[in-house]
Amino acid sequence: RRKARFFEVSNRAWRSGGASDPAADGKGRERERGRGASNMVLVLCLGDLHVPYRTSDLPQQFKDILLPGKVQQILCTGDVCSSEMFSYLKSICTNVHIVKGQFDEDHSYPETKVVKIGDLKFGLVHGHTVIPWGDISSLGMIQRQLDVDILISGHTHEFRTYAYEDKLLVNPGSATGAYSSKEPSTTPSFCLFDVDASKVSEPA
Numbered sequence: 098r099r100k101a102r103f104f105e106v107s108n109r110a111w112r113s114g115g116a117s118d119p120a121a122d123g124k125g126r127e128r129e130r131g132r133g134a135s136n137m138v139l140v141l142c143l144g145d146l147h148v149p150y151r152t153s154d155l156p157q158q159f160k161d162i163l164l165p166g167k168v169q170q171i172l173c174t175g176d177v178c179s180s181e182m183f184s185y186l187k188s189i190c191t192n193v194h195i196v197k198g199q200f201d202e203d204h205s206y207p208e209t210k211v212v213k214i215g216d217l218k219f220g221l222v223h224g225h226t227v228i229p230w231g232d233i234s235s236l237g238m239i240q241r242q243l244d245v246d247i248l249i250s251g252h253t254h255e256f257r258t259y260a261y262e263d264k265l266l267v268n269p270g271s272a273t274g275a276y277s278s279k280e281p282s283t284t285p286s287f288c289l290f291d292v293d294a295s296k297v298s299e300p301a
Contacts, residue, residue: 138214138294139167141190142267143287144174144223144251147200147275148182155185155273156285163189168289170214174251174269175223176200194299199225199252211243215294220245224252224268230279231268237261247290253279256286 141163148154155163171190175198177183183203186193197206210221220243227235231253240248240261247265254277256270267288271277274285 136215136293138169138292140170140172140214140219140290140292141168141287142172142174142249142269142290143272144198144249144269145176145254145271145275145277146182146273147176147178147271148273150178150200151275152273159272159285159287165189170194170212172212172219172221172249174198174221174249175206176251178202194221196221196223198223209239209243210299211245212299214292217247217292217294218243218245220248222248222250224250227252231255231257233259233261233266236266237264240264240266253277254283255279256284256288 146152146155154160165188168190169192171186171193173186173193173195175196177186177195177198178200179202183193183195194210194212195206196210197204197208208222212219212221220240222236222239222243224230224236227239227250231250236248236250239250245264247267249267249269251268251271253268254271254275255268257266257268259266269288270286271283272285272287274283276282
């Protein structure tokens with residue numbers, strides 16, 4: 098059995114009709130899950146929001162589907178930047194895991210974090226200390242150090258996925274489409290994992 102399924106969601110894909118809406122179609126999801134539905138955990142991965150300094154809010158298309166109760170875990174790569182946006186994420190899902198971004202006001206966020214969902218270990222890191230930004234081998238080293246199956250990183254504001262040494266590297270991009278020094282214009286995006294899991298924990 099597959100341990101997880103993966104979806105990319107972007108504002109551009111929605112406008113072109115190129116992406117399905119796995120979070121919004123509750124009835125379809127229950128039909129698809131079948132008898133194993135109770136063990137499925139929908140994980141929202143996002144980051145680089147930069148609200149309110151580089152943009153005002155999430156795209157309305159995203160807010161329309163990211164409703165309370167739709168996802169069970171949120172993994173955020175940082176640069177949330179405001180307590181109001183953190184409160185918004187908590188209103189979607191109480192289980193919010195965040196690492197410290199380059200511009201976050203809350204300095205209590207950890208630099209890295211590991212969350213185990215079922216049999217999969219997810220690692221979180223913002224990525225601004227990776228030189229050059231988004232370098233696959235450097236991210237792979239962090240993945241090995243954290244001993245995770247899937248490393249979620251951010252900072253570049255570009256959606257990317259790579260298979261690396263039988264593991265997965267994912268950058269969900271910027272959920273708001275905030276500009277960066279590398280990309281003056283980006284497409285808002287996030288990603289979803291549908292994980293076969295009965296237990297969620299944070300390894301000591």
